[in-house]
Amino acid sequence: MVQQKQQTPGRPRSEASHQAILQATIDVLKQQGYRATTIEAIAAEAGVGKKTIYRWWSSKAEVALEALTAHSNTHVPFLDTGSLQSDLLSYFERSFESLRGESGMLLRGIVAEALLDPAFAATFQRVFIVPRRASLVELLQRAQARGELTAETNIEVLADMIFGAKWYRFLLYPAPLDTTFAQEIVALVSCHRA
Amino acid sequence: MVQQKQQTPGRPRSEASHQAILQATIDVLKQQGYRATTIEAIAAEAGVGKKTIYRWWSSKAEVALEALTAHSNTHVPFLDTGSLQSDLLSYFERSFESLRGESGMLLRGIVAEALLDPAFAATFQRVFIVPRRASLVELLQRAQARGELTAETNIEVLADMIFGAKWYRFLLYPAPLDTTFAQEIVALVSCHRA
């Protein structure tokens, strides 16, 4: 077994700095909010030169995105519990809880950046939006395979409506993301039962 | 009937400057995009002092919001065509067309600001989000009254899902907002038919 230690010349990247930057990003975001957070503040908080950040990320949004995804509780798993209703309720329960916390604030900032910067939008969609939507589509396909949804049900668009409802409330409409809402969505989806 | 001509002392606000600022905002946004647009550029384009902008608006976002809502074709009417399907299709047709144009770019910028600034978010929801959602709910209630939707259908949450699907694609998921999508949404909504 060959040692695969990708050996470039020069001093290797400092993993300590890498982690310090991510942690500092979280800390500063918590204290200042997304907009007020600056690369300078992150560098100062991490005890790191600004150049060290710019060497590895191209913008505040990129750092924030990595900080968000590195956060353990961020990726809400889509569990296979055996029924469409419990699959969705289980997912919403975890997702809503995460969005109500500081991950929510961070995510709102990241979405804002994606809306303002097409290049970052592409990254964000690739690493965040598309995989999660794929998982939801998969969940719905399992349900369809089990006969819980009619064969004619347009899974793709149903996924847009389910995620849409969540994001609409999260980003735009000032209404709570709670268990009641989750149950109401599931109830509406149930009309597509075979 | 008494003449209600609200008379404050001092030179009155210049309507010419007011309009010049809104038009300049549209022009600069078109040329530079939302993020690169600055108050300075708007002032220069409008031939107006920066103070005149700050006197009447508190941020770029506020100006952009007024410029957007002053744009005639912005407010997409919810027509009463007599059937749920055609009401929705008619609405989507006009809405999608507007979002595909420069209003879409402007609106993405405004949403980004709302995500970054809670104070502006409140304004945006009040003047933009809430009225439009109310119109959709009204449309659905008409349909329910006509017997096109079952009495048990949760209109509020259905509205969140319908608008959610639109906004999800507009803001987050890179898929087209076209007639096909409109028809697919309408088809899914139809499962709630009485």
Place this chain on the structure above:
Amino acid sequence: MVQQKQQTPGRPRSEASHQAILQATIDVLKQQGYRATTIEAIAAEAGVGKKTIYRWWSSKAEVALEALTAHSNTHVPFLDTGSLQSDLLSYFERSFESLRGESGMLLRGIVAEALLDPAFAATFQRVFIVPRRASLVELLQRAQARGELTAETNIEVLADMIFGAKWYRFLLYPAPLDTTFAQEIVALVSCHRA
């Protein structure tokens, strides 16, 4: 004898506003210092429109100059006491006292303006510098006529040196303007005695 009441049509100048402006100028100068004093602040303090100030004066310096000269104790008289020594001592005593007070601060500001603005410098010299110098020259000529100064003494340049010493300390060199200084100048001037 014709009534010379220069009668122009239209509303005549308000003497109340005139005085209010001069008094407000003094008040604001005292509180804020010369540099921080603005036409806007004077107008606000006087309860007067800015236009009313600009109608009658062309700059802050002009207003300040009138406020200074309107101040009663400003113009220090050159008394004829019968001897050169007591003439000079008497003058210095009054002059130094005035300069040590708020007139000094005001005068420093006015001199600064004169240094920065040639047009105002001309006005300042005409109404302030030249008349005072003429009075000193006259004082010295009386002394020469009385035989207290030799006939060859260059009165003009001696005046420059006497006033120069005063202004040098007042404007540039941080040393006190007091009785001792006055006596020392007089002592040096005495070497020109016949």
Place this chain on the structure above:
Amino acid sequence: MVQQKQQTPGRPRSEASHQAILQATIDVLKQQGYRATTIEAIAAEAGVGKKTIYRWWSSKAEVALEALTAHSNTHVPFLDTGSLQSDLLSYFERSFESLRGESGMLLRGIVAEALLDPAFAATFQRVFIVPRRASLVELLQRAQARGELTAETNIEVLADMIFGAKWYRFLLYPAPLDTTFAQEIVALVSCHRA
């Protein structure tokens, strides 16, 4: 002997920018005059960020003062020529010539600032006024030691009168600073001969 190379971390100050700023200051002052000169114009002329100026100087006056003193021909030397008369004449000759040029305009602006800003006045007196006065006092003391001035002559106040005459004409009284004036002052000083 220890190498005293004061080593701070980080990028060192750019001497090129430092010099460019001083030169640009001179250039802009020449073209625009003191009052119309702005930090923005200096920064633009020097091809430098405004922050770089504010990092090292606290105001336009500070930059102008350094630009003036960096100007080689500014500091007029007090030569020891062996006689009071020629010492003074030699000094005045050089001093007057300098004041008639653009150094004079610059100096007038700096004095104006000193009159308006007590903090800057202290700096200006320390680096400019006091050393020059000390040199003049020294010159007069040499003359006194040589017996050219009586022992009772108050050197300090005589210095105030000599410099006073020069500054009075330079700042306040519109009369030329020329060789005649220099000779006239020297003639008056001569009355203190032993």
Place this chain on the structure above:
DNA sequence: TCTTAATCGAGACGGTACGTCTGGTCTTAGA
């Protein structure tokens, strides 16, 4: 009494410069 004309307080206007802030790059010495 009505007209004319210049004044008044108020405050919005187009501008300019301020001093601060942030972004992203560069330049040191040292690891």
Place this chain on the structure above:
DNA sequence: TCTAAGACCAGACGTACCGTCTCGATTAAGA
């Protein structure tokens, strides 16, 4: 070559005043 530090150029930020303008209201003298 990477690191921390921090100076660099660039330029937008929001503020403060400038001196001008535009209101309605006021105040005289002459019609």
